[in-house]
Amino acid sequence: MAATCCARLSKWYMITTNLLFACLGIAYIAFGVIGNRDGFKGATLFPDGVFKQVSILGAIIIVASILGMIGAFVKRKWILYIYMLIVIVALVYQIIIGVKIYQKGADPPAYIAPLWSKAKESYRAKLQTEFTCCGYNNAMDQPAITDKCNPQSGIISPDPPCYDTLKNYVDTAFTRFYAVLFAALAVEVLALTNAITVLCTRSIFKEEDEEERARRRKSGIRLDDMSADTPTTAGSHNNYTTDINNYYGNQGGGGAFKESNNAYSHDSYDAYNRQNAYQTQGRYY
Template sequence: MAATCCARLSKWYMITTNLLFACLGLAFIAFGVIGNKSGFKGATLFPDGVFKQVAILGAIIGVASIIGILGAFVKRKWILYIYMLIVIVALVYQVVIGVKIYQKGANPPAYVAPLWSQAKDSYRASLQNEFSCCGYNNAMDQPAVTEKCDPKSGHISSDPPCYDALKNYVDTAFGRFYIVLFAALAVEVLALTNAITVLCTRSIYREEDEEERARRRKSGIRLDDMSADTPTTVGSHNNYNTADMNNYYGNQHGAYKESSNAYSHDSYDAYNQQNAYQTQGRYY
């Protein structure tokens, strides 16, 4: 019964874990698609291709969650093995993305400076408009000509330089993003441990045995009566325990012994009576 309960709990635990896993995958896909379309402030500051990688990660997690839910219902070990392999791939891929973002965000000035100097005027102009700044260290430091920032025409912008705004954004946004990535690794680890638990449970207590026990319970047979010491068959129901059966057979054996002794005593009396008749016949 304990093994049956453990098997059922591991099944529903597997389903719950993979539903959470699926939500994480959908969140990564949404973030990757929105970021790839520059749908939020500062999206263009992220490294090239990172949003596509996050979307791919979300798709891998989504596939793994579907296989995990399928493995909770279909009792095949190879499904769980494939599931664990995909989860490991997602875990490693997620670590790679997290390390990449961490390296860029660990030193914001070293990341932002070459990004600004090597960028095209259109890219710098979009950053100036997005962060309401002009130039990098000052208005004369590689500015992009816009309506608010055009130092060459004599129009000095009142907007601050872009250095502080870009540095603070990279420090804050990148830091939050790789923290979320590394924290989400707990979901992958949880999925792996859950799959291992399901495999161990099924190896200890096979599903065929569970179905057989369920069939016996429906037929009214007590599972504790199905032992080698109990003289019952699969198609019968035993209402007596072992002690009752031993007392019954012990009483029957005692009655048999008493009957045997009485028979022997009667036989002995008959034999003596026959001898007495023979003796009397001789006298006559």
């Protein structure tokens, strides 16, 4: 009974964990798609390819969660082994992305300065418009010429330089992003431990045997011995006489016991026939 309870709890625990896992994968895909389309402020400041990597990570997590839910119902160890392998791949891939973002966000000035100086004017103009700034350190430091920021023509922009604004954004946004990535590693670890728990539960308690025993309980058949020789099993025979014969045979008196037992069976059979004959004769009279 306890084994069946543990098996059921581990199954539903597996399903719940993988539903949470799937939600995490969907969130990653949504974030990757929106960021790849510059759907939020500052998306262009993220490293190249990071949004595609996050989308791929989300797809891997969703595949793993589907396999995990299948493994909760289909009792095949190889499904859980593949599930665990994919979870490990997702975990490592997520760490790589998190480290990449952490390295860029650890020193915002060192990341922003080459990004600004090597960028095209259209990219700098987009940042100036998005963050309402002009130039890098000041209005004369590599500004992108726009209607509001054109110091060469004598137009003095009221907007502040972009350095402080961009630095604060990278420091805040990147820190939040890699913090979420590293915190979400707990979900992968939870999924791994859950799969290991299910494997151990099935190995120790033999969930397949428990379900078979549950079906036998419903059928009313005894669970201590399911062989055809069990006296309580329908269509079986009793082995009591055979066991006694074997016992007395080992004690050296098996022959005498067998003869007396056979004589007793013969006398009982004759008495039974005489009784039937008497009853039949009585009906005729």
